[in-house]
Amino acid sequence: MSTKTRLSVMLSLFSNFLDHAKLTSRETPQGLPRNNAPPQMPRRGGPMVKRGIPNVRKVIAVASGKGGVGKSTVAVNLAFALASLRDPITAARLRVGILDLDIFGPSVPTLMGLENSGEPELTEGGALTPLTNHGLPTMSMGYLLPRSPDSDSTHDTPVVWRGLMVQKAVQQLLFDVDWSMGVRGQGADVGLDALVVDMPPGTGDVPLTLGQLVKVDGAVIVSTPQDVALADVRKGIAMLRKVDVPITGLLLNNAHYFCPTCSPSRPEPHHLFGPPDRFHATAARLGIPVLAELPLVPGVSTAADAGVPYALVQQAKRQAEDGVGGAKWVQGMGEVGMQVWESVNARSG
Template sequence: MPRRGGPIEKRAISNVQKVLAVSSGKGGVGKSTVAVNLAFSLSSLRDPTTDTRLRVGILDLDIFGPSVPTLMGLQESGEPELTEVGALRPLVNHGLPTMSMGYLLPRAPDTDSTHDTPVVWRGLMVQKAVQQLLFDVDWSLGQKGTGLDVLVVDMPPGTGDVPLTLGQLVKVDGALIVSTPQDVALADVRKGIAMLRKISVPIKGLLLNNSHYLCPICAPSSSSPTTHPPHYLFGSPERFRSTAARLGIPVLAELPLVPGVSAAGDRGVPYGLVDRVWREPEDGLGGMEWIEGMAGVASSLWEALNTSNTQ
């Protein structure tokens, strides 16, 4: 509906320098896993102006299916504390402050987890919850004059109330779009990109998840004895590449399918923190490629967030 006062003016999130949305029009492409591991990789970078590591937080905006509590090992944590002015204090693990609707849901009497607590809300209640998560969280972490360099926002799938509320109310500095190779995923990704562009969210890059599989026990390639041939379990990445070229969006990485990434997420540990003694025998070259690829994505996005270029 048209508003008499004109369009809503976007505003910044308090104590946050840059807002980075991790989005996809399709569910089940590993977006939340990418968001958590991207935040961890970003926190390993240093700000060249201060020579200090980046301060990074994670905001889970998936109201109906929050995954960050599980991926960060906080699914059985208590409810967030409140500041003196009633703002929510983020929950911290692995050095990363996080906030999610999963922390705020009521718990069943016989468990400390909210895994089985459904969110059965209509649109207006969802918008209210999103606005609270956006503007009623204290990202200063109790340290006056400081805050986050980057807030990574894990978006829900689709093009509904939540992404629209974020895009219309918040100054989003960039978005990373995650997809898998299948046509059914790419179709929804194109819709998601069109929606983000319509609400003026700059898209900084595309990431192809589960692009290929590097078998750790298969015979090496005859042409390159030190490498293993990739197996394209979900189809060729060519359709993804052609979509990116047609839309004029850079491809930041094509990450392999690595079983250890999923296993680490189930344990609530970013994959980069998994001990190499356990990681390498299980995942082989795929695990190394995944970590190096995610580190490259973090570097590219930090550079892109600090430029004025928009899509």
């Protein structure tokens, strides 16, 4: 199917969903390839068969119980931190990709500066080709949505689907994307060393589909200090454990704030959203390690809106605008990347 034909089908399907909300098992989600049917969800009483994502060595999920805690920003920066590491054997940098599984509110296109990139190409086999920026290949539902007539962006285009269509879209984003990056073969020749999966918040169809169908090597859970966020974190962890997804660790985002004029030698953290005591108590009760406490840094948000991982912002600019907080954020995310990579490799060993 040509790109033009596929776009025509995509627009037709989307119009049908909005006008009539007719969801049948024969319909294909907008913009997703029709061939290479993905595996079916396990039937009641049948075995749960998990598989790896083609051309990916390690799958690392970034999840949260509640939305708005900075999960997608953490996912993108974690991917960049992993890509900064080197393989101890080959000394080559890790090959890392990002998969955005938030069907209803995809953020990766904006965070990676790809919101106006257009739709991805198809391989000869009908698989989606990732879009790349900052050296990181990405895939997102946001690339597949039609543009509004009066805009070059998909920001105003809603996805109006029920559970069945969401499951089908997730399965195709998992198994019908070509992560080989032009490299064919198995083992050391696999396309990606790690795929960071940005999950939607909550415990709905998407995390359940991922947990039931994919061999996930580790999950990073992002929270903020408030009790309302921690309550949903506990629910999310319970759900992931039910589908045997290993939890690598908890990350506390917006843990505190350093004023830009604070002394670098003796910075004083200000806990704007409350102390981290309840967060640490939750981690201890669940038996999950704490990966980091990242400060609230205005520049992280500014860089995210500009589609740039924060570590790529010029150091002089970070120092001038964010001071010690910016330096500690970059250092903390780098340490998270190392901890996560060591954990997922130790588990497989």
